[in-house]
Amino acid sequence: MRPITEIAEKAGIPQEALELYGNYKAKINPLKLNTNTSSAKVVLVTAISPTPAGEGKSTVTVGLADALNQLNEKVIVALREPSLGPIMGMKGGATGGGYAQVLPMDDINLHFTGDLHAITTANNALAALIDNHIQQGNVLQIDPRRIIWKRCLDMNDRALRNIVIGLGGPVQGTPREDGFDITVASEIMAIFCLAKDLQDLKKRISDIVIGYTYQREPVFVRDLGVEGALTLLLRDAFKPNLVQTIEGTPAIIHGGPFANIAHGCNSIAATNTARKLADIVVTEAGFGADLGAEKFMNIKAMQGGLKPSTVVIVATARALKMHGGALKTELKAENVEAITKGIENLAKHVDTIRNFGVEPIIALNRFITDTEEELSVILNWCRENNVKIARTNVWEEGGKGGIELAKQVLSVINEENNFTPLYDISEPIEEKVRTIVQKVYGGMDVHFTDKALKQIVQIEKFGWDALPICMAKTQYSLSDQPNLLGRPENFTVTVREVIPKLGAKFLVCLTGDIMTMPGLPKAPAALKMDVDADGNAVGLF
């Protein structure tokens, strides 16, 4: 690793804008950067629908940035911060892999610079202030049955999904139903990632709807008068974090909403900071193009005044094999037939990106067990369908393994594309959701439960309907049923709740049985973690 001061200098960040966190991490104060707007190109990396076989999206994102760096482009990679929930649960780490990683891996995967903790704290300070307001006389007449603000933890903790609080008698609060979300699904996280600056952050926080009065009127954070305190709790966290890739490319890692239960993109503050400093910003959006990329296009790009100059879709032979019906236990065996069938998942994501007016580039991310015959199925399909494709081998080779992809990216990013969001936010809520289901998921229709329909009526009554939609949907399928792999058709998506997030400026639609608080698996990754005698981390990968 090179000292972070060197990386900062390379990125053109002046000393006075830098706040060191040890020798290899720093926060960047955007107020102290040259504030000229930028003509930097944004390259979005997305993927096919994920499977347990893995597609290596973060790895390709980092590897592509390193490749552009090798080609002497002025490039910064912008990524999300990992959540401790999946790290303790399934994954054990989230910083890319092999020779395409961001460093220092331990720190980034553990508490990093504390941003998620600050978000958790602001979220829960608001919750405590709401319950305290009720306890101290409830001047605002908040109906404890109609509070929609939930508590949160950066943890996978299913036992906190549905709880009853305030038990124990009058001194201990008012009994009511409540629940914890994972921090990455908090509206504070969304606001943190969508706010342009500290003033915008505070304004958005003041606009959060926390619940309704006994008279069914909405109650906002500004009614409680605590937006200043919550903004203060986020002040330092709101500065983007600078680290580096293994090859010394500057990386800005900031904000980390999941793409299934939230909007799935790193902060606008990070992307815009990177755009001020570099000519090319490589960024990723979470899970498949149906989730992160859709929200990048319809939410982040619109709110941040960005447009993607091109979109890379990461695909692997292994994952397409699973989409074609192969079992997880048989992925090492050649299976041309399964890939031939499974490629329909990739085809759908290509169609989706084209629906946004952007021509995608496929990154065919090589795994050691892939056979040439398997790979040629994908290459041939791309040729036949006029889809750009580049082979990548960044896990093994770092930036060198991404040169072909980088060259393809460079060949198109200076051309104007026809990027446009899929819907106009002034359309009715049901229409906007239907557009996403049909044009992005490839489904037939949407079913709104009675509860969702009532919520829509209420949202329209208050005039909050002219906002984009943030779908909460399983990442495993294009539909809302996790077991439907490949390219399902003729399905109907069920929207069971519509929740206004006026601070984030979007409406969340919960589909299927997606949970905003994940659970831990039978054998959590935590069981393998340790610290050795010299204080080194064990079990993060």
Add this chain to the structure above:
Amino acid sequence: MRPITEIAEKAGIPQEALELYGNYKAKINPLKLNTNTSSAKVVLVTAISPTPAGEGKSTVTVGLADALNQLNEKVIVALREPSLGPIMGMKGGATGGGYAQVLPMDDINLHFTGDLHAITTANNALAALIDNHIQQGNVLQIDPRRIIWKRCLDMNDRALRNIVIGLGGPVQGTPREDGFDITVASEIMAIFCLAKDLQDLKKRISDIVIGYTYQREPVFVRDLGVEGALTLLLRDAFKPNLVQTIEGTPAIIHGGPFANIAHGCNSIAATNTARKLADIVVTEAGFGADLGAEKFMNIKAMQGGLKPSTVVIVATARALKMHGGALKTELKAENVEAITKGIENLAKHVDTIRNFGVEPIIALNRFITDTEEELSVILNWCRENNVKIARTNVWEEGGKGGIELAKQVLSVINEENNFTPLYDISEPIEEKVRTIVQKVYGGMDVHFTDKALKQIVQIEKFGWDALPICMAKTQYSLSDQPNLLGRPENFTVTVREVIPKLGAKFLVCLTGDIMTMPGLPKAPAALKMDVDADGNAVGLF
């Protein structure tokens, strides 16, 4: 402020042991310090029973260190980290006051270097892993009705004191009673503050009792096998934090258990790091001498191999006036009679410190409204009772206002004292508690509820009784009833629960109606907090 690298150099901390957090904060890696044991003297600062009038204990602690620094002594001040709970609630800040403060005040009061967040995370990771173990088949046969491990937040949130979790059906966990403590009351915080090194930290975590099986056998963290992961979550936080006073005296701030519901002292890691570097370490223990100082003597000093070379008791005329019956609204008026009566509170704390074999020094901390006649009541009482006393005016004058106190401290710290804890840990639990109640609180006896008696039987059955006692008691009174000010007598303290904390190596006794999760007041300090247009904090003081 001077750059923290300068402060480190002054303190004799080598570059390689320093991890910068911005320009004015750093973590110290104790593994990279010279490990020679030290003959440094430890000066403990405690106080009379606190009142809303304030006694300025942190201010005097910092001012005394600055005064010793002015006298060219090699001194470091070791303090606790503030909790966001009281900052958002009552106090708005906790870094001393006036010209006797630690800096940077904003950072220390907000998230600082994230230590409390790491402790919260480790505490709640354990809770999630326990509930997940039950959900995934419960091989250990943990009885959900007998889990004693609670969740925590660094927040005053009374609605979380008594909750029911795991509602919503079989996929969402097992319904059971639970509750949140404030982070500073977590056993992880106690362990963090009492562990000698990373190995000891891990060993103690593995020894935590989380609950009991259906067969009523204890279940330890080691049975779950997650002590490695929890230690990893604490690894970086466990390094003590270096900051500075306004006058540039090195300050180590690390760990922050409250003294009413926990053991009330900064970490042994911090105190021992300071002892390696300085000749004199000035440290404080929370609230009055009945709480923080008692636990410093009986718990921290014993576990850390320390002894206090002298003890300073901070007193103010205003607070003694309240102990003598003056109303909070009448404190500005001279009231010699009330002080003459209220001095009995100070007298009890003097007796207490003498019971430990140490001769205390009173710091008479001046407030602007004190009259000379009021102060002379206290000075005369000290003279008549052969108690050392020094006037301090550090809020207004910084170290200069503490020179008289510093000189008195210097005149005694090289003499051997007869320091000894008040009880032998091998005595029966009831005896140890009775000793504290009689010799420290000045009470007559202890009443154990049936529940507490049953718990004692169980603790003895498992052989866990040879541990010191950590009393949880109101800070406002020497008794367990907050409204009994002054020096109450002939009272009985009720112990309603006895909770084994085998990782911390003490037994917690809950008395009266003390809560391990505080609530917010009617007008929380949060209402006045804000960030100005330049990003400066408003409303922290």
